[in-house]
Amino acid sequence: LQVFDDEGKDVTPHPLFHSDPNTPVPRQGKLLAASAYFGATGSSFLSPLPTHQPSGVNASLGSFSRKRSHLLTSYDFSDMQMRQEEIKEDLTKEDLDRRVDIYLTETETICILDMPSVVVSAGSEDAGRVLERNRNYVDICKKRPGNDRFVDKMMQTINAAAKNKEAQCDKIILEDKGVMATSWDLYDSFHVSEMEPVSKAEGSRATAGKSSKSPTTKEHDQTVSLSSNRGSTTSSIMISESSVLARIHEEEKCHSEAILTSEKFQQDLFFMERILMENIFQPKLAAYRQFPVLTDPDATSNTNGTAAVMKQAKQEEHDSEKKDKEEQKEAFIDPSVLSDLSKTPEEIVPPRLERLWAYVCDLTTGHSVSSMAWSKANLDLVAVGYGAFDFKEQKKGLACCWSLKNPMWPERIFRCEHGVTALDFSMASPNLLAVGMYDGSVAIYNVRSRNAAALLDSSESTNKHTGPVWQLRWVEQDGGATGDGKKERLICISADGRITEWFIQKRLDCTELMTIKRTESKKKKLPGEKERKSEVLLSRQAAGMCFDFHPKDTNFYLVGTEEGLIHQCSRSCREQFLKTHRGHKGPVYKVTWNPFSSDVFLSCSADWSIILWHRDSQAPILTFSSTTAFVHDITWSPKSAFVFAAANESRVEVWDLSVSTFNAVISCFGNPREKFTSALFAKNTDCLLVGDGEGEVIVFELRNLAAPSSNQV
Amino acid sequence: AEVEETLKRIQAHRGVIATVVINAEGIPIRTTLDNSTTVQYAGLLHQLTMTARSTVRDIDPQNDLTFLRVRTKKHEIMVAPDKEYLLIVIQNPCE
Numbered sequence: 152l153q154v155f156d157d158e159g160k161d162v163t164p165h166p167l168f169h170s171d172p173n174t175p176v177p178r179q180g181k182l183l184a185a186s187a188y189f190g191a192t193g194s195s196f197l198s199p200l201p202t203h204q205p206s207g208v209n210a211s212l213g214s215f216s217r218k219r220s221h222l223l224t225s226y227d228f229s230d231m232q233m234r235q236e237e238i239k240e241d242l243t244k245e246d247l248d249r250r251v252d253i254y255l256t257e258t259e260t261i262c263i264l265d266m267p268s269v270v271v272s273a274g275s276e277d278a279g280r281v282l283e284r285n286r287n288y289v290d291i292c293k294k295r296p297g298n299d300r301f302v303d304k305m306m307q308t309i310n311a312a313a314k315n316k317e318a319q320c321d322k323i324i325l326e327d328k329g330v331m332a333t334s335w336d337l338y339d340s341f342h343v344s345e346m347e348p349v350s351k352a353e354g355s356r357a358t359a360g361k362s363s364k365s366p367t368t369k370e371h372d373q374t375v376s377l378s379s380n381r382g383s384t385t386s387s388i389m390i391s392e393s394s395v396l397a398r399i400h401e402e403e404k405c406h407s408e409a410i411l412t413s414e415k416f417q418q419d420l421f422f423m424e425r426i427l428m429e430n431i432f433q434p435k436l437a438a439y440r441q442f443p444v445l446t447d448p449d450a451t452s453n454t455n456g457t458a459a460v461m462k463q464a465k466q467e468e469h470d471s472e473k474k475d476k477e478e479q480k481e482a483f484i485d486p487s488v489l490s491d492l493s494k495t496p497e498e499i500v501p502p503r504l505e506r507l508w509a510y511v512c513d514l515t516t517g518h519s520v521s522s523m524a525w526s527k528a529n530l531d532l533v534a535v536g537y538g539a540f541d542f543k544e545q546k547k548g549l550a551c552c553w554s555l556k557n558p559m560w561p562e563r564i565f566r567c568e569h570g571v572t573a574l575d576f577s578m579a580s581p582n583l584l585a586v587g588m589y590d591g592s593v594a595i596y597n598v599r600s601r602n603a604a605a606l607l608d609s610s611e612s613t614n615k616h617t618g619p620v621w622q623l624r625w626v627e628q629d630g631g632a633t634g635d636g637k638k639e640r641l642i643c644i645s646a647d648g649r650i651t652e653w654f655i656q657k658r659l660d661c662t663e664l665m666t667i668k669r670t671e672s673k674k675k676k677l678p679g680e681k682e683r684k685s686e687v688l689l690s691r692q693a694a695g696m697c698f699d700f701h702p703k704d705t706n707f708y709l710v711g712t713e714e715g716l717i718h719q720c721s722r723s724c725r726e727q728f729l730k731t732h733r734g735h736k737g738p739v740y741k742v743t744w745n746p747f748s749s750d751v752f753l754s755c756s757a758d759w760s761i762i763l764w765h766r767d768s769q770a771p772i773l774t775f776s777s778t779t780a781f782v783h784d785i786t787w788s789p790k791s792a793f794v795f796a797a798a799n800e801s802r803v804e805v806w807d808l809s810v811s812t813f814n815a816v817i818s819c820f821g822n823p824r825e826k827f828t829s830a831l832f833a834k835n836t837d838c839l840l841v842g843d844g845e846g847e848v849i850v851f852e853l854r855n856l857a858a859p860s861s862n863q864v
Numbered sequence: 865a866e867v868e869e870t871l872k873r874i875q876a877h878r879g880v881i882a883t884v885v886i887n888a889e890g891i892p893i894r895t896t897l898d899n900s901t902t903v904q905y906a907g908l909l910h911q912l913t914m915t916a917r918s919t920v921r922d923i924d925p926q927n928d929l930t931f932l933r934v935r936t937k938k939h940e941i942m943v944a945p946d947k948e949y950l951l952i953v954i955q956n957p958c959e
Contacts, residue, residue, distance in 0.1 A: 335921030409948075412867060416885075419944040419951050420870045422931065426942055427877050430957040560873060 425556045432558055435507040439555070439836055439852065504803065504819040504839065504851040510535065510553045511847040512560050518549055520842025522573050522622075523831045526598075528581030530835045531555035532562070534598075535848050538570025538589055550574055550586050552598055553848070565596050577625045579639040587620030587643055593653060595641075618646025622697045626705060644710065646694040650720075699742045703749050711739030717754055717764070734762050734771040741785050747792035755782040761797055761806075775806060775813075784829040796839055798827040803841050805853065819851065874953060881939060884952040886910070893949070909952055913945045 271281045295301045330336075510533075518537035526532035537549040548571035551561035565586070573587035582599040593616075594608045623643035641653040694713040701707040706722040715735035718728035737757035745751040750766040761782055763773040780800035788794035793808035805817040829842040837853040875883045875896060885894040886906040895902040917929040932943040944951040 333918060333922055335918070335925035338925030413948070415946055416949065416951070417867050417870070419946065420867060420874065423942060423944055423951060423953055424870060424874050427874060427880065427953065427955055430940060430955055431878055559877070
């Protein structure tokens with residue numbers, strides 16, 4: 152750079168400093184010194200500095216002491232120029248190969264922020280001094296107020312200019328949610344947290360109103376407190392119905408299927424059916440229970456008589472309407488009671504059977520009722536066995552358990568291979584029902600389970616009967632040889648002449664108790680009997696039709712045979728009868744001891760007669776014959792020693808011995824087509840169950856039967 | 865299958881006017897009424913069931929509603945509520 156003035160003189164300003172490019176200057180020390188020097192003046196020079204060569208630095212250093220920053224800048228500029236030239240000159244090939252020493256050093260620690268601590272460890276050396284200073288300060292502060300040495304003075308701090316900064320965030324979405332915290336809601340929430348750790352899968356089911364069983368996508372919006380949610384969003388349900396209906400059909404299907412097949416639904420249906428029945432049959436059921444049947448002025452059935460039935464139903468919700476009814480009932484009792492009272496002194500109404508209802512359903516029509524038995528534990532449960540009446544046409548049999556609560560459909564249905572001829576409930580284990588069939592096999596069903604298969608079957612037993620089992624019974628036996636307490640045994644009698652006792656072990660097996668041998672009749676010999684006598688060589692066994700154990704002495708029992716004889720036998724004596732009663736001319740269908748007076752028994756037979764016997768006498772005491780029809784079944788009343796019922800072919804008769812021994816007290820005709828085949832008294836009420844040949848079991852209420860005065864014969 | 869049978873038997877009973885099964889959202893699953901009546905019954909009875917349940921549980925939180933019967937002049941409405949569904953049967957009990 153050269154400046155010439157007008158005359159051509161070289162007036163280029165001379166540089167004040169001529170740097171010596173050849174002197175290798177130790178860069179390290181100068182750099183350090185320079186940085187230290189410049190650190191004192193200002194930070195702006197620090198950044199360009201490290202890039203300078205030390206020569207430049209030297210120049211600036213030299214000038215700095217004399218001149219200030221402007222000189223420095225000019226020198227920097229010129230130095231830079233010189234430096235650039237120097238750089239060009241120096242970079243030759245040798246320079247590249249020349250070994251260059253690079254020194255790396257650490258710069259001095261630059262303190263950017265220094266915050267001295269205000270806390271001193273108590274263990275340090277300064278601790279004592281600090282503590283003393285603190286104490287002094289505290290003393291000063293204490294002395295300050297009111298002291299002349301201290302003067303309060305106001306000061307104003309400078310308010311620095313405020314700076315506003317605006318920021319914007321994402322939109323905050325707000326949601327409103329309303330929950331009504333009811334006391335049960337709180338209870339539920341507490342219980343959820345308690346039961347969660349126990350077992351999550353079960354706990355969620357056990358707590359009411361929590362997660363549902365079928366996890367579908369629809370449940371995603373149901374929160375934990377389901378019921379409370381519903382309470383607040385019921386209106387939304389109505390509104391969102393349209394949107395709900397627009398959902399995918401597949402989801403709906405699987406969800407509804409899950410509901411329909413759930414067990415709870417089944418149970419609910421079951422209860423609903425029972426309640427329907429109760430509504431339909433309410434007056435009848437009330438009559439069964441011996442409640443006065445009242446009629447409501449509103450022409451709706453009342454709730455009075457069903458109090459007992461309701462307790463059993465267990466499903467009632469006490470809403471306010473019910474309470475109203477109960478109040479109304481009390482008002483009604485008076486008029487009806489009055490009417491009853493007014494009736495009896497005026498007229499003696501003849502006793503009659505009033506039909507209440509019939510246990511019948513589609514399944515049972517067509518079969519004939521062969522036997523009925525009450526459950527020992529639940530007096531409202533009756534088991535009915537169905538089988539074909541005529542031995543010619545044998546269909547598959549049925550054993551049904553009917554309950555009072557549902558007269559239109561049996562509680563349990565057991566289908567059997569052959570017609571059922573006898574049944575009985577066990578006393579010791581009331582869920583066992585023993586069923587005897589036409590082919591001689593015996594099966595035991597467990598009523599508790601809904602399984603329709605037999606628990607035990609005698610078909611594999613080798614000792615099983617070869618003829619139809621006409622009667623079977625569970626009998627309690629006093630401990631015999633084994634010395635155990637009372638045991639219960641199943642005893643059957645069948646047409647093959649054997650009385651067997653069955654054991655329930657792994658398989659159903661039996662031992663023989665007795666065989667009924669034919670005895671020769673010593674009295675009148677009718678032509679029919681003569682034939683039989685000649686047949687005696689063919690088979691020594693007489694077909695047994697029925698038996699009955701003595702109510703008090705369980706070793707002693709009666710057997711009725713097809714020949715018309717009634718034998719008294721004992722368990723201890725297997726071969727022989729103790730006594731034989733003759734009197735019937737036809738097969739004895741039923742033998743029953745009088746439950747009250749234990750030496751008297753009754754027997755009925757196909758010879759159209761019913762005979763009353765005494766245990767010690769050979770000859771009959773009384774004979775009742777009212778019709779020219781087979782008497783299929785007789786049963787003593789559990790309430791009175793004088794009353795028994797008989798099922799003829801065409802009618803049901805109730806005899807009351809205290810009133811008349813010639814005529815039945817009540818005689819009720821059934822349908823001419825049907826034959827009555829069995830009769831059973833109800834134990835807890837004045838009702839009679841009668842089974843007929845069409846598969847119906849009709850429940851009759853005994854009305855106006857004279858009350859028993861004494862129980863002695 | 866047994867469920868179907870029982871349901872059919874209930875529907876066939878004497879005096880039963882209608883049987884409706886609705887799920888938790890108020891959609892009828894099974895019904896013997898026309899749609900509008902079913903929907904009406906569903907909504908109203910649902911609310912009533914909720915209120916009844918709330919009442920029962922307020923008195924005793926360990927208790928719960930199992931069945932609800934509403935006797936009216938003309939007939940009787942029986943509701944078996946559950947978490948997932950509502951079983952409604954309307955019966956005319958007079959013979």
